[in-house]
Each structure stands twice: as structure tokens, then as C-alpha cells.
Amino acid sequence: MTLAEGRPEVAASVSSTAPALEAVDIVKSFDGVHALKGVRLSVAPGEIHALLGENGAGKSTLIKIVTGLYAPDSGEIRREGHAVGFANVRAAHHAGIVALYQELSIVPTISVAENVLLGEQLPGRAGIVDGRALRRRAKEQLERLNQRISLRKLAGDLSPVQQTMVAVARALATDARVLILDEPTASLTDTEIREVFAVLRSLRNEGVAIVYVSHRLEEVFELCDRLTIMRNGETIVTKDVADTTIDEVISTMVGRSAGSLYPERGTATTDVVLTAEHLEGRRVKDVSFTAHAGEVLGIGGLAGSGRSELLRLLAGAQHYRSGTVTVDGAPLRRRSPVGRVLDAGVALVPEERRSQGVMLGASIQDNVALANIATISRAGWVSGSRIAQIAKHGMADLQIKARSARQPVGELSGGNQQKVVLAKMLARRPKVLLMDEPTRGIDVGTKAEIYRLIRELADSGTAVIAVSSELPELIGMSDRILIMHEGSIAGEVPADGADEELLLSYAYGRSHEHEQAE
Structure with missing residues (x-):
């Protein structure tokens, strides 16, 4: 469930003109292994088209062929009905095709204006850049996106959503007519996601063709006009978003029903493995709870509620100001380093796996x-x-x-x-496994594998404490759920029978009102 309600109006119909981008019968092999087997994709001008599939389905390979990183073994890429071949990424840019990846290519040590025009011919004379003209051109692109970002500010000092906007502005500066976005909202809050969606809709209205790659299917159904699903290197189906459902999409992607994502509960015991008492951190305030052997304890709450900080405090990655943590009856020292906490049996799988895991x-x-x-x-x-x-x-x-x-x-x-990351930590045979957003940025098929692994760990006696922003995930994978609000635990509910409305009421600090309504 997302905080946005309903599905905004999307493009009334797909343009009858030539597609902005077509991939026709694309075949690609690596070391004799087929990555793509006759893939087809067609995206119209003024359309937001979702490209879906499990990790390994071939989406990334297709994008790399479309943008000039790879050459296809056979098949054809067409731009507005004409066959094209790109020797490199710059050639694709010149044809108006630009891809923005989850790890944005923002240069943190140069200004916003310089990032917007990075790689383009800069205004100036005799090798001297005209700073005023540079900022004017950068401002024009940002204004197209309704963005007022300081042009002189270092890009590294921007928020994640501002960096995304700068990357989109850079694509527009190359006159992109086909924009490919790979997981653009993975690190954004709900408010920031709405801002990105507003920009993408405005670009669609300008006739830009947008290929939207995301594992967040709720976003796809809120934003996109059509979708194409890939599986095992092949195109399985292309259809209007309005003509399908999330459950149907999941079944098509993974070859099984959505209901089979979560294993059965029932491994929790009454044996206490970890106890936290009156923990205080920078944001965490007076948090106390227990975790049991064989239990999956889910922790939810809005961004900034203290969920991730709580895991860092438990793992020794951040020192708590006061309180106690006890593992298997033995209290940890307040300033125990991560290595000491690991040796005590507490392991953390961080949210930012690429930079921290x-x-x-x-x-x-x-x-x-x-x-x-x-x-x-x-x-x-x-x-x-x-x-x-x-x-x-x-x-x-x-x-x-x-x-x-x-x-x-x-x-x-x-x-x-x-x-x-999991393999590293599981080799230590932890008593308590802390997981921060364990399935962020991965496909539904791999999610099902992670949920199975979590349940197998619990079945072996490990206490798993998992933070998630996704309410259906919290309910599906947990035995018990704690919801945080402004650094404190606002509510505790058994996952069996929990509903999203109740969890949201706790997340917004409105549990008392909810109880009165009942």
C-alpha cells in the first residue's frame, strides 16, 4: 500500500504514429548462453511503458542494447520506424535515447549547472566557459521540470530526489525523446515519489516516450499506460495496465500465483534471544522490546521514524546513549564495536548493500x-x-x-x-539476524526466495528482526510487528490478522483514535 490513493488519469490512447522506440526480435548470447531470445518491445511517443521481469529476465541486457552498450547478435532497433545501430552510448544520445540508472551518474564535486550540461558542448570562447550562459541553459532544463535548485550548489549536497531531477534535466539537455528509467524511486520517500511522478507525467504530455523499470508494482499501476513482461530472456506479454492486475502480473513474471510468495508462519517460540530496554539514540526514544527464537519480528513505520537507527544500535554500528541490550541473557557493553556484537551473535544486513554490505x-x-x-x-x-x-x-x-x-x-x-550479503552473515550462524529492507530493489521471484530463507532461518531457531517500508511485506513475512512513530514504538500487533489500515494508524501516531473508532 502506498500513501497515494487511486490511479491518476493516464494517456487516453497510444499514438498511432510510428513508435518512438522498437526492439524487434532481439537475440543476444554470452559465452553460448542465451540472454535474449527474440525479444520485442514497442514504446509510443507520449507513453509511460513499464518493462517488468525478475532479475535475470533480460531487462538490463535489452536496455544496454537499446542504449549502445551492447550490439545484438540479431534483430533490429528502430527509432521512429527507422532501423538504427549504435556504436556507443553517445551515438544513442544523439538519437535521443538516454537511460538513467538507479546509481545515478551524478558528479558530486561539481555544481548543479555543470552536472546538467555534463558531456555537452559548454558555452564559451577560446576554451573559457561562459558561466552565466552555462547556468542559463541549465536553468531552462530544470524549469521544464518545475525545479528550483541552486545552480551553484555542489551536486553531492543535494537530496536524493534533487539528484534524480538533475539527472533527468541532463537527459533533456541532450534532447532525449526516449527516456529509460531504472528503479528511479528506490531511495525516495512517498512525497519525493509523487514529485518524480508529476515530472514524468509532464514529460509524457510533451511527447517523451518513457520506459519505466521498477519492482514496485503499485507504482507501475499508478503511473504507467502499458507494460511489457519478460521472462527467461523472452517477451511474454504486452498489454494496457488497465486490462490487468498486480496478481496477474506477478503470476506472469514468476510462473506462479502471488499467494505463494510468503511461507507459512508458526516457528516462533517463547525463548527470549534478544532484549532491548529503554534504548535511546539520536532519534530512537525509550524503546523496549524482546525478540524470540524462531520468530520473525517485523518493524515498520514512516521514513524517519527511527527504524533503521534501531537496527544500527542493536548491531553496534551506532552507539546508544542509554539503555541495555541483552543477547541470550548476556548484556552487551554500551559501546561495544560491531565486531564484538557480531561475536555475541548479532549480525546486520544493511539497507544499502552496494555501499555498506x-x-x-x-x-x-x-x-x-x-x-x-x-x-x-x-x-x-x-x-x-x-x-x-x-x-x-x-x-x-x-x-x-x-x-x-x-x-x-x-x-x-x-x-x-x-x-x-546474507551468505556472509549466515556463515557466522547468528543468533539474531537484523535485516534492513531485505527485498528493496529486487524482483518478486527473488523476494519469494528471500522470504523462504528468512522463514528457514527462523525455523532453525534464529531470531530475525526485519525492517520494511512495504506493509503487505511486513504482514506476509512476520510473526509479530512493531510500528515506530517519531522514534518510539507506537504499537505492537500479531501479523496474523493484521491489516494495513491499523499499521498505518500506528505509523502516523493515531493509534488512540483508531482504538476509539473500534
């Missing part, structure tokens, strides 16, 4: 090894065979899709990167 340039086995030095070494000597063994078991248990344990983590899909 893994080293993208290192291999799978090296990432797993770094979190398990004590297990893989003896008398100062590291055992290569032990590293390989742990990595191999982790890849098998979590079904990590990779060429080998030596493949760099940065080459894996988002879902498989998340599994590497």
Missing part, C-alpha cells in the same frame, strides 16, 4: 571470507580451501546465480548481491 570489486568468496576471518584462518594462516568451501555452501544454500565464486559481486544482479 559488499565490496563490489571483490569476488563472492572474498566478500564471504572477510566477514568470517576467524572461521577461515588458524594461527595467522588463511585457508583457501576453507574460503572456497564456505562460499560454495553459501552459493548453494541461497541459490546465488553466478559463473563461479570468483565472479566480482558488482557483476551480479541486485537480488544476487543481496544474497551475497
